[in-house]
Amino acid sequence: MLAFERRDLLTSAAALAxxxxxxxxxxxxxxxxxxxxxxxxxxxLLAGKELPTFKFALEKSSGKAIGDSFGKEATVEQxxxxxxxxxxxxxxxxxxMRELHxxxxxxxxxxxxxxxxxxxxxxxxxxxxxxxxxxxxxxYFPRGHGHMLECLGDKPCHFILIFDNGYFSEFGTFxxxxxxxxxxxxxxxxxxxxxxSAFDGFPKDEVYFARGKAPPAQPAKPLQGWKPPPQTHKxxxxxxxxxxxxxxxxxxxVDSTRFEISKTIAGVILDLEPGALRELHxxxxxxxxxxxxxxxxxxxxxGSHGRYRVETLEKGDVGYIPQGYGHSIENVAAKxxxxxxxxxxxxxxxxxxxxxxxxxxxxxLATNFGQPAxxxxxFPKRDAFIAAKEGPEKAG
Ligand code: MN
Ligand code: MN
Numbered sequence: 001m002l003a004f005e006r007r008d009l010l011t012s013a014a015a016l017a018x019x020x021x022x023x024x025x026x027x028x029x030x031x032x033x034x035x036x037x038x039x040x041x042x043x044x045l046l047a048g049k050e051l052p053t054f055k056f057a058l059e060k061s062s063g064k065a066i067g068d069s070f071g072k073e074a075t076v077e078q079x080x081x082x083x084x085x086x087x088x089x090x091x092x093x094x095x096x097m098r099e100l101h102x103x104x105x106x107x108x109x110x111x112x113x114x115x116x117x118x119x120x121x122x123x124x125x126x127x128x129x130x131x132x133x134x135x136x137x138x139x140y141f142p143r144g145h146g147h148m149l150e151c152l153g154d155k156p157c158h159f160i161l162i163f164d165n166g167y168f169s170e171f172g173t174f175x176x177x178x179x180x181x182x183x184x185x186x187x188x189x190x191x192x193x194x195x196x197s198a199f200d201g202f203p204k205d206e207v208y209f210a211r212g213k214a215p216p217a218q219p220a221k222p223l224q225g226w227k228p229p230p231q232t233h234k235x236x237x238x239x240x241x242x243x244x245x246x247x248x249x250x251x252x253x254v255d256s257t258r259f260e261i262s263k264t265i266a267g268v269i270l271d272l273e274p275g276a277l278r279e280l281h282x283x284x285x286x287x288x289x290x291x292x293x294x295x296x297x298x299x300x301x302x303g304s305h306g307r308y309r310v311e312t313l314e315k316g317d318v319g320y321i322p323q324g325y326g327h328s329i330e331n332v333a334a335k336x337x338x339x340x341x342x343x344x345x346x347x348x349x350x351x352x353x354x355x356x357x358x359x360x361x362x363x364x365l366a367t368n369f370g371q372p373a374x375x376x377x378x379f380p381k382r383d384a385f386i387a388a389k390e391g392p393e394k395a396g
Contacts, residue, residue: 045080046322051309052081054301058089058291059316064171066209068093068156074318076166082320084287084344088161088170089316092117092151097210100148100176106168107143108161109265111237111340112136113293115157118215119233120222121147127229130219133159136238138254140262146176150215160291162342164264178206235259237269248276248388249331256346266348268341272297272331275389280328280353286345288327290319295337302326326353354392355383 045052056079063072068091075086086106092098092115117133121141132152133139141147143164151157161170180188181204185196192198235254242250255266266286270278272295280300290299292313299319300310303326312332313319321327331337357365358381366373384392 043083043322045083046303049305049307051301051303051307053311054079054081054299054309054320055311055313056082056318057316058087058318063089064208067096067211069096069209069211071098071170073170075169077169079166079318079320081322082287082289082318083166084164084323085289085320085342086163086166086168086170087289087291087318087342088163089158089291090149090161090170091156091158092149092209093156093211094151094154095211095214097148097150097212099207099210100146101173102144102146103163103168103173104144106163106165107264108139108141108147108163109262109267109342110139110159110161111267111269112138112157112159115155116152117157117159118150118152118219119147120219121145121233123229125229126224127227128222128224129228129233130222131232131234133234134236136236138235138237138259138267139233140235140259140265141233142261142263152215154214160340162265162267162289164344175206175208177203177210181205231261233261235262237267242271244385246276246386246388248273249278249336249386251386253348255343255348263346264344266343266345268339268343268348269293270329270339270341272329272337272339272386273388274331274334274336276331277387278329279384279387279392280326281350282324282326283321283343283345283348283350284324285347285349286343287323288321289342290317290321290329291340291342292317292319293338293340295331295335295339296333297337297339298330298332300328300330352383352385354380358382 056074058072058074061072061078063070070091072089073086074082076083090098112133112135114135118130119133119139120128120130122128123145131139180202185199188199189196237252237254240252243253244251249270249272252269254262256262272278290313292315294315297313298310299313300308301321302308311319329339357379362373362376365376380392
């Protein structure tokens with residue numbers, strides 16, 4: 001951890017304590033640990049005169065590589081503003097497996113960019129599910145559920161992982177070889193009812209990426225037989241028609257209303273035509289995390305107190321918008337762009353600026369802006385959502 005970040009954390013802890021004391025003194029309804037209350041505690045990082053950067057060049061970072069497989073991460077270490085969501089770009093070469101592991105502090109949501117992936121995940125009731133994934137498919141593993149990921153076939157696979165905790169590091173997971181390698185053989189022998197010698201050849205340290213033969217087309221039967229869970233961990237996002245289509249682009253969206261198990265993360269694939277704009281809006285209940293799959297975008301962020309910041313993202317870059325902060329996304333290239341967007345909520349919510357304006361009496365708008373009420377008759381009658389290069393469609 002860098003020195004300034006350590007100081008930030010200390011300042012943050014002190015501010016939290018002070019704010020908590022102050023608020024508890026005057027309120028009986030706030031409880032420690034209540035997320036809606038904690039959200040109102042000022043974040044020192046966001047309290048300055050200028051907004052901090054909200055961009056990180058993920059694919060240009062080095063991360064951790066073994067053979068031709070890699071993991072590159074964006075956590076609060078790389079992108080300090082991203083406290084609510086961390087992300088990883090992972091590539092597995094043929095025959096490589098991200099070994100059996102779990103995350104103590106985050107759920108995992110993934111979008112497959114290239115190649116094919118097989119996963120197995122177990123839950124506390126002993127259900128286990130093995131699924132094969134193609135590009136455009138997603139998975140969700142609840143916090144703490146053990147899982148593995150492996151490359152299928154003879155081509156590498158590449159996917160983006162999203163975690164509902166910006167402090168989560170992909171390199172601090174609980175890996176099975178790390179655990180068994182540091183447990184005395186006598187204890188392992190007792191645990192499994194086997195001779196100690198059965199563990200002689202086991203790895204002594206974390207393997208992280210295990211490498212072997214390409215997996216069989218059909219996975220071998222588990223020791224307990226197949227015992228699939230009532231809720232699947234797989235959703236074929238891009239196999240669906242887009243959920244909203246506009247003149248300037250289209251959007252696929254998935255949250256727990258479509259993909260039941262995904263209770264803490266929602267996702268969007270947003271395509272914008274050249275010059276198109278995902279209009280000014282904010283999310284009342286979630287932070288937003290971007291990964292630019294293709295193209296060039298300009299992202300604006302409004303943070304109150306006159307603070308406004310613009311970042312330009314290119315392919316492989318990550319962006320972040322804190323919960324409630326106003327923002328927009330514009331395609332500034334001459335070709336279409338595609339953005340993967342993650343939210344740390346099970347139910348997606350947005351308030352779009354044109355919708356907000358359309359919901360107010362025109363006399364209110366006239367007074368607020370000091371303009372004739374007739375001017376507002378020209379505004380969109382509902383959310384523009386995506387405005388084409390020429391402007392929003394005036395849908396009634
Ligand atoms: Mn994982
Ligand atoms: Mn947004």
